Amino acid sequence: MLDRVLSTIESRKHQSLALLKEFLSIPSVSTKPEHKADMQRCAMWVADQCRFAALETAVMQTPGHPIVVAKNKHLPNRPTVLFYGHYDVQPPEPLDQWDTPPFEPTIRNGAIYARGAVDDKGQVWAHIEALLAWQAHGGPPVNITMLIEGEEEIGSDHLEAFVKFHQESLRADICVISDTNQFARGLPAITYGLRGIVYEELTVSGPIRDLHSGLYGGAVQNPANVLVQLLASLHRPDGTVDIPGFYDDVVSISAAERAEWSALPHDDPAFASAIGVRALAGEASYTTLERLWVRPTCDINGLTAAYQGVGAKTVIGAIASAKLSMRLVPNQNPEAIRRSFESAMNDRAPKGVQLGFKNFGCNPAIVTPRQGHGIALASRAIFDGFGTLPVLIRSGGIIGAVEIIKRILRVDSLLVGFGLPDDAVHAPNEKFELESFFAGQRTAAALYAHLSDL
């Protein structure tokens, strides 16, 4: 039966791409209030496609953006698979660095370019396409529940309450998520660990109005000067993060994992050259993969102060602000880290300014089982989809849902992702290679077959 499903996938390539383009054309930028209507439209569009795959589908409102839930007819005596994905995307800025507009999906060099191409619309679409193909052959041999949210890129703020409220209806034996990468081109992967995050906006306010830097400079605190002092204080000269207690709960890496990762075909010069830097950086005595997967960080994600136009303006701005995120590893407590960060900033701020904080995400790191029946079945599915077995890896990213689904539904997630490391996730010219896209569809179709053996 799987063979026939895979043939259907093969025959629908053209339609499948056309629909993905429709999906990618909707600017579902969850963080921007002006896209609220686009978010609704995108959820409705996803729901319609689920209905074409013969799923019973509902668009459920939340205090934020809607969540799409879709199910086939659940039968007793067969496993239930919860699929989790998201239809929201990151902001497309900086727009001038896109070769083609972010919401006008374009195919070139064997890839589709658009914001959300791989994160996560293309990967969600691979699964819906697999279900459409299964539908042509009587439907998949497992119970399916699709849970597709619109707030992954902004911290999945309303997912926890939603999953709690609907936990009976969302009960499942395993969860499948395709929001991660292959390890390298031709080397697919199952991801078993993700970092967590604390995302903060820090605002330094000084005078009630902008001041002439000649007439006031030297006699008042300049909020921008204070901001850079505060932000610089977050790192020690050796590159470690200087927030009290930051490393207290960090789990150290096992020798076994270190050895396993050192066998992966990772090459520092190639990694550096792919992103155009002459030298890598990070904590001493850790490899690049270790720095990315199991070491916590603190990165500035945005700086805003005073005059940013062309040329010069001699001004002391009334306000300066930064967006920054701390990537967390097992067992750091996000809420404790957030509190420690905020009190460190307040302790270090001089008189004459006031600090403000906004939190945009607080999720712990997570590790899913590396062994077991689920992993074995997913490996077989990847073999069917890609023609090769996967490696087991971690990722430096974060998918808040994994922890929520584990904690509330007590279900482990299989992170079976189809992207490539150079897909420019969250960056201009985000892409999804067509080969990855179709291998992903095949993998998803095979997964819904094999998981019937769970």
Add this chain to the structure above:
Amino acid sequence: MLDRVLSTIESRKHQSLALLKEFLSIPSVSTKPEHKADMQRCAMWVADQCRFAALETAVMQTPGHPIVVAKNKHLPNRPTVLFYGHYDVQPPEPLDQWDTPPFEPTIRNGAIYARGAVDDKGQVWAHIEALLAWQAHGGPPVNITMLIEGEEEIGSDHLEAFVKFHQESLRADICVISDTNQFARGLPAITYGLRGIVYEELTVSGPIRDLHSGLYGGAVQNPANVLVQLLASLHRPDGTVDIPGFYDDVVSISAAERAEWSALPHDDPAFASAIGVRALAGEASYTTLERLWVRPTCDINGLTAAYQGVGAKTVIGAIASAKLSMRLVPNQNPEAIRRSFESAMNDRAPKGVQLGFKNFGCNPAIVTPRQGHGIALASRAIFDGFGTLPVLIRSGGIIGAVEIIKRILRVDSLLVGFGLPDDAVHAPNEKFELESFFAGQRTAAALYAHLSDL
């Protein structure tokens, strides 16, 4: 005769304000390329007004914005006064903080609000108005040369070459500039010292594209992280500037000046409360006036990095940049300071990023004579205009022309300014109080009378 000129000024108040509004409506923002045509239009407008004052006027092109030169008929045996002013203005941003639009001048609470109201269009207009009034009575009793440029706010880049080329034609006995402030409301001032400036834009470039902060964070230099480290390194914990050699040539303050300034009616709590801060700041063992007038600074005037929209984006930006200015005092060498700043930044930058520098101004501090016939005559003129004698002060601002005119034409400047410290120069809601404006017109008219005794 002066009495009759002052009566004419009194009778022309309404017209004078209407013309100032026209002047202020032209968005002559010199730093922005999109305002190039406005700059031309503004120069032509100024030239037309000079012609109404019976001056022979030319709009002279430069490689940058045009310079207006206007003269009455120069007669032998009377002093020649060079008036210097500028018709360009600072950018109006942040626009949302203006109560009325920056280029729609509005009168309320006895003041005119607009970008350039006091810096420097309103003050230039006070002088042209004085000449218009003199014209009604046969013209002023001195030779006048007006030199009104369009690049003061961007470092007067082409003024030096212009003054050199036209030095015969610009020959004068004294220069008059109204681009400074009274010391306080009701306490007019002559300014005899100005700080200098080095204005730089620093760009930190890392990866060739923006990166996902989860997938790359911890293993590459984040240009925004590097930028804040570099900027924070510019100050020591005690607030002094940490650039090699920065203080080497700084002239220390004389006990006499310290004593004189401490007698001025300056009040720290009132100064702080006027700008809405709870505490002032700056180098220990200097008073606020000393910090502003004779101590050098380093202030960030702009920060730009990665995501600045609403909400969160987990990105490592490919580029981060800052605009910053160092205010200089006598005898610091701007070019040496600029070189030392750039090499300190290069020395302190880690591997994996590249730095770029752009200079937007390099001017030394200047001190003009505190005594002499010119100062005495200017004091009398201020008495005629304001009804009270001026105090002698310095300023933390910079007027590049003063040094150029001294060096090339060997002429000292009388800095007779009509603004108030709370006029919000370079900030939103810049204003010029009507009382200051008309007192300025009277002072200018009196100055052109009294300087005939030079």
